[in-house]
Amino acid sequence: MSNAELVRKYTEEFKNHNNFDVVDEVFSENFVHHLPIPGIPEGRAGFKALGQFVTGAIGDITVTIDLIVAGDGLVANRNRARGTRKADGKEMNWIEHEFWRVENGLLAEQWSVAEGLDIG
Numbered sequence: 001m002s003n004a005e006l007v008r009k010y011t012e013e014f015k016n017h018n019n020f021d022v023v024d025e026v027f028s029e030n031f032v033h034h035l036p037i038p039g040i041p042e043g044r045a046g047f048k049a050l051g052q053f054v055t056g057a058i059g060d061i062t063v064t065i066d067l068i069v070a071g072d073g074l075v076a077n078r079n080r081a082r083g084t085r086k087a088d089g090k091e092m093n094w095i096e097h098e099f100w101r102v103e104n105g106l107l108a109e110q111w112s113v114a115e116g117l118d119i120g
Contacts, residue, residue, distance in 0.1 A: 003102045004070040007077055010107065015063040015081070018055050020048040028106040035112055057119040058083040058092060075100040085119070092118065 001009070006026050013022035023031075023044045031044050040046045040053075055061065061083040068077040079096040094116035101109035 001105065002070065003073070003075045003100075004068050006102065006105075006107055007068060007070075007075045007098070007100055008065065011063055011065055011077075011079065014051055015061060015079075018051070018061075020051045023047050023051075026107055028103060028108045031107065032109045033112070034110065054119070057086055059086050060084045063096070073102050075102060081114075081117075092116075 010022060010026050013019040027044050027047065029044070031047065032042070033040075033047055033050075035050065037050065040050050061081065063079050063081045066078045066080050068075065070076075076097075076099050079098070080093075081096055082091065082093045084090070085092055094114050096117075097113045097115075099111040100107050103109075
C-alpha cells in the first residue's frame with residue numbers, strides 16, 4: 001500500500017465509518033501525534049480516544065480529501081469535513097490540514113490542525 005493509500009484508508013475508515021480499530025492496522029506501535037488538544041493520551045490508544053471524543057460531540061461526520069501529496073516518507077493532506085453538533089443540532093463545516101511521517105509502511109507520526117471546528 002502506498003503512503004497516500006495509507007492516509008486514504010485511515011480517513012475513510014476512522015473518520016467516515018468510525019472504525020477506530022483501523023488505527024491498529026495502519027499506525028505504527030510507537031505512533032506519535034502532535035495535537036493541540038490537552039488531555040489526549042499518547043499513542044494509538046490516545047488517537048482512538050480522540051476519535052471517540054469527536055464522534056461523541058459531532059454526528060454524521062463526512063470527510064473528503066481535497067488534496068493529498070506524498071513523497072519520501074511524508075504525506076500532507078487537506079480535508080473538507082462536515083457534521084452535526086449533537087449538543088444543538090448545528091451543522092458544522094471545517095477544514096483539516098494533516099501532515100504524516102510514514103515508517104516501514106505504517107503511519108508513524110502526525111501533525112494536525114482543524115480550521116472552523118467548534119465542538120461546543
